[in-house]
Amino acid sequence: MDEAVKLLEQLGKQLSKDAEDALLAGIITLLNEQCSRKNYPDVECLRFFLVAPLLHLFARPELFENLHSGFAFCLTQLDPVPTRVLTGWLAKLPTRHFARLLRTFKAVAPHVLALPAHTTRAGALAKERGLTGCMRLMRLLHSANADRGDSALVRSSFYLPDLNNRVDIEKDYILWVQHKGQPDHFSFCDYPFVFDGEAKTKLLRADAQLKMHQAVQQAQTQNFFSAMTMAGGMVNPVLLLQVRRDNLVGDAISHLSKFPPEELRKPLRVKFVGEEAQDEGGVSKEFFQMIFREILDPLYGMFRSFDSNLIWFNFVSLEDASLFHLIGILCGLAIYNNFLAGVAFPLAMYKKLLGLKPTLEDLKELDPTIGRNLQHLLEAESAEDVESLMLTFEIEFDYYGELRRQPLSDRPDEPVVMGNRQRYVDAYVDYMFNTGCKESYAAFHDGFHKVCGGHVLALFEPAELRAMLIGEEDHFDWAQLQKNAEYLGVYYAKHEVIVNFWSVFHHDFTEAQKRRFLHFLTGCDRVPMQGMSAVKIRIQPVHGGAAYLPVAHTCYNLLDLPVYPDKDSLRRKLTQAIEQTEGFALV
Known part of the structure; x- marks a missing residue:
């Protein structure tokens, strides 16, 4: 590939304008002739699809209508066998060439979206065809990327960051739901890998607002007819949950x-x-903070904690399935109503919610010690090394202080040897994430999908779904937090106390202290998936003198900040306050 790149770069530099036009016309003619072809007599013919995009002409997105679209449609309509061959080649391409191929076709979408709206049907169809072709090709690249192992590009490589500004994402989603299954309708929702976190948040909000609107409208309609006919009671247009703090x-x-x-x-x-x-x-925010803290308390025995600071279903929980069902509903409600939840579930939980299978890598995240031991078992070089471990197809666990064993197969006394070690590891992982918690997880799953089930969930990847529930552990735009600030009472942006506050925050606090303040203010040390722009801080003065500490009302992101006489006093008192923080933090 490197030689092909050098050759085509030299060719591009030496071509005259007439020769370049002739080359472009020749390629377009070839693509038009081959557009209906779904197979080739020899797999070597498929190398054209790897080499052609290296031409400098493909770096010009303005040629999308004939060049990029034609190429993409020729490639993406191939039969399954040649498609698998191409996908396999793409998965093995050096990263620099694979990334270049992605950039080439990724650049087409922003160019097409930036074009003015066409007044003719033909012009609009050309734009849609250009987008469809390039999105289909990017989907093929996304599929190949999943098979690239350690050389896979990061998820954000496929994002179209300008999509939020160019496309009405909420409208696109609603139309996608209405026209789902119709091949002649283009929607970016058919290519969810191009959505960044902000865009997917909008999708989820659109889905939630759509369903909430339908529920409210249904309630209002029912109330209208009830009033007209004097039959039945009135229906509440909101989900009103009345609870006692002590129960x-x-x-x-x-x-x-x-x-x-x-x-x-x-x-x-x-x-x-x-x-x-x-x-x-x-009030809802306080409710979620309180109930998650209570229901996940080890005293309930529903979940087991690990050295990773993550939790998973307790194999021997004595609690009724209704509690697990409740936690599933609560997680769904938190996402649906845009609240963060203090639940330290591993990525495996979100994989299962999306219908994906957890792997040994997920066990390494949950229980690093067991995960590493199983990995070492698979990497053992000799039969003696494996047999010296004296393992059988059983798993040991603690049952309220008593060590118990659980069979992993029909032959629990079968020794683990070189020939069956992979089966043993697979059985161990399956028990941890599936068999051992089957009933508990089923109740949780049903509760979650009772709220969040539907079309939009399938657009998320596990890490994105986790970020929706517990927030992101990076993306701390502290300058944005200050921009979001609202000042009450005598405070304003240039007030001496406010100037001192932000000076201490930005220049005196370490990154860890800033996160501690976020925890102090909001009850959580993470940022919503849509970023710091979603975190609003309100600061109000309080009387009582400089001897008092700042107080945070986490339910409202409201900070009571006394009128301290100087910066040093403010720093001392604010530092003392954040060190006494309660709330939930996820490591």
Whole structure:
């Protein structure tokens, strides 16, 4: 490939304008002739599809209508056998060549989207054909990338970052739902790998708003006819959850388990019994913080914690399935209503929710010690090394202080040897993530999908779904946090106390302290998937003097900041306050 690149680069430099035009016309003619062809007499003919994009002509996205579109359609309509051959070649391409191929066709979409709207049907169809062809080719590259192992490009390599500014993503999703299965309708939702986190957040919000609107509209219609006919009671257009602070879990189970899916998809409003506070978002946020902290408490014994600071289903939990069903519903409601949840599940949980199979790599994340031991077993070079471990097809676990064994096959006393070690590892992983927690996970899965099931979930990858629930552990744009700030009372952006506050925050605090402050302010040390722009901070003055510490109302991201006389006082008191933080933090 390197030689081909050098040769074609030299050719591009030496071609005259007339020769270049002739070459372009020749390629377009060839593509038009081959456009209906689905197979070739020899696989060597397929090398054209690897070499042709190296031509300098493909670096010009303005040629999309004939060159890129024609090439993409020729390639993506091949029969399954030649497609598999090409995909295999692409998976083995050196990273620099694979990345170049991706950049070539990825550049077409922004160019086409930036073009002015066509007034003719033919012009509009040409734009759509250009987008369709290049998106199909990018889908092929995305599939090949999944087989590239350690040399795979990162997920963000496929993102179209300008998509949010060029496309009405919510409208695109609604039309996709309405026209799903119709081959003549183009939608970016058929190519979800091009959506970045912000775009997928919009998709989920669009889906939630659509279903919430439908639920509210249905309730309003039912209320109208009930009023007209004097039959039946009125239907609440929101999901009103009334709970007592001293019986949070019990009340939540009692109410949420009775609601059908369409009720759970209404906008959530929480009311604590005996309290007057109206839920404008803050009460729901407090509810999620409290109930996740309580229900995931080790005292319940529902989940087992690991050295990785992650949790997984307890194989010997004595709790009823209704509790796991409740946690699934709560996770779905948190995502659906745009709240972060303090649940330290491994990536395997989100894989299972999306119908994907956990692997040994997932076990390494959850339980690094066991994962490494199993990896060493697979890498052992001699039969003696394997047999010296004296393993059998069993798994040991703690049952309330008593060591118990669970068979991994019909022959639990079968020794692990070179010939069956892969089967042993596969059985171990399967037990950890599937067999050992079958009933508990099934209840959790049903609860989650009762709220979040539908078309939009399939557009997410596991890591993205995790970020929707617990937030991102990077992307800390602290300057954006300051831009989002709102000041109350006598405070304003240039007030001495506010200037001192941001000076301490930006220049005196370490990165760890900044995250600690975020934890102090919001109850969580992570950022929503849509970034820091979604985190709003409100700062208000309080009386009482410089002896008092700042106080955070995490339900409202509200900071009570006393009027400290100088920067040093502010630094000391703010540092002391954030070191006493409660809330949830995920490592």
